[in-house]
Amino acid sequence: MQRLLDLRLGYSEARGTEALRSTLAATYANTSPDNILITTGAIEANYVIFNSLLDDGDEVVVVDPAYQQLQSVPAAIGCHVSYWKPRTDFGFRYDVADLTPLVTDRTRLIVINTPHNPTGAALSADQLQEVYDLAEQSGALVLSDEAYRWLEVPGGAPAIPPIRNLGERGISVGTVSKPFGVPGLRIGWIAGPVDIVQKCWAMRDFITLSPGGLNDALALIAITHRDQIAARTRHIVEQNLDTAEAWFARNADLVSWTPPQGGLLSLMRFELDVPSYQLANTLAEEYSVMLAPGAAFGYEGYLRIGIGAPPEVFRRGLDETERCLRHLLASGVKKRS
Numbered sequence: 001m002q003r004l005l006d007l008r009l010g011y012s013e014a015r016g017t018e019a020l021r022s023t024l025a026a027t028y029a030n031t032s033p034d035n036i037l038i039t040t041g042a043i044e045a046n047y048v049i050f051n052s053l054l055d056d057g058d059e060v061v062v063v064d065p066a067y068q069q070l071q072s073v074p075a076a077i078g079c080h081v082s083y084w085k086p087r088t089d090f091g092f093r094y095d096v097a098d099l100t101p102l103v104t105d106r107t108r109l110i111v112i113n114t115p116h117n118p119t120g121a122a123l124s125a126d127q128l129q130e131v132y133d134l135a136e137q138s139g140a141l142v143l144s145d146e147a148y149r150w151l152e153v154p155g156g157a158p159a160i161p162p163i164r165n166l167g168e169r170g171i172s173v174g175t176v177s178k179p180f181g182v183p184g185l186r187i188g189w190i191a192g193p194v195d196i197v198q199k200c201w202a203m204r205d206f207i208t209l210s211p212g213g214l215n216d217a218l219a220l221i222a223i224t225h226r227d228q229i230a231a232r233t234r235h236i237v238e239q240n241l242d243t244a245e246a247w248f249a250r251n252a253d254l255v256s257w258t259p260p261q262g263g264l265l266s267l268m269r270f271e272l273d274v275p276s277y278q279l280a281n282t283l284a285e286e287y288s289v290m291l292a293p294g295a296a297f298g299y300e301g302y303l304r305i306g307i308g309a310p311p312e313v314f315r316r317g318l319d320e321t322e323r324c325l326r327h328l329l330a331s332g333v334k335k336r337s
């Protein structure tokens, strides 16, 4: 505490403090503090990577659905964007066989996100290696948005290495927002080859210049204590998964899901014949429940659910969702055929 109180709040180190960068570097293979750039969240990390590496006309392959900027920023730069889609008949899981034909010798960047927002899909270590090998064969780079790193789900997929560990074609993006539940700190980072990190640093000079010193110090505390925080999160997620399992079983006539393999999110299917935007608005306005509409990700008939809320909040949210769905059914909304 005293160290925080004594912190001088002048301009801080532009790349992030050496202490934070070296602590993060130690979580990757063959990585020094020079391979790390601290950014204003993963959102700035992704933004500067796209704007440093891509030009009008470049080909980019991006997972779909996706956290919006992963698709819209390359498109705004003028790239030809193609989409790697999941198998919906297979619990929203990705098959590298579907990625292979999308990658050509003109592909500049392959953008993945694992564990995945919004489906909760997670690539295996073998799949990640296959993606990396594809990039190597075609001369592309891989941007792996690892915002949900360190968030293994009980009963889900085992943790896989960050793409940075696979070699110099891999660029990892991380954040404290999801694994440590502190998005208000706005601390993320890039872990990649030195030349790419330097390019991103040069571009970031025109945007936010440097991370906030106090936030950098608080992020260092979170990352240093990540095992304790991960244990706490695991305990919360375990309870929420039990609650969800019972809830989905009780409401099997109206809702279904595949629990996340990793991360905090999944898409749940609902059987009422009502647009997902309308249902999400009703839930938010009349039941104080926040579930993102599947249509926002291209999946009508689904809502995105998060499993990271405090257990009593999560339970209440599901109970209210049940009350809403049962009320709609009783008031004449039909089930989908």
Ligand SMILES: Cc1ncc(COP(=O)(O)O)c(C=O)c1O
Pocket (backbone or CB within 6 Å): 040, 041, 042, 043, 044, 067, 113, 117, 145, 147, 174, 175, 176, 177, 183, 187, 188
């Ligand atoms: C896949 C993904 N990437 C990046 C971000 C942005 O994270 P941050 O808060 O670190 O900017 C999010 C936030 O929801 C996300 O889901």
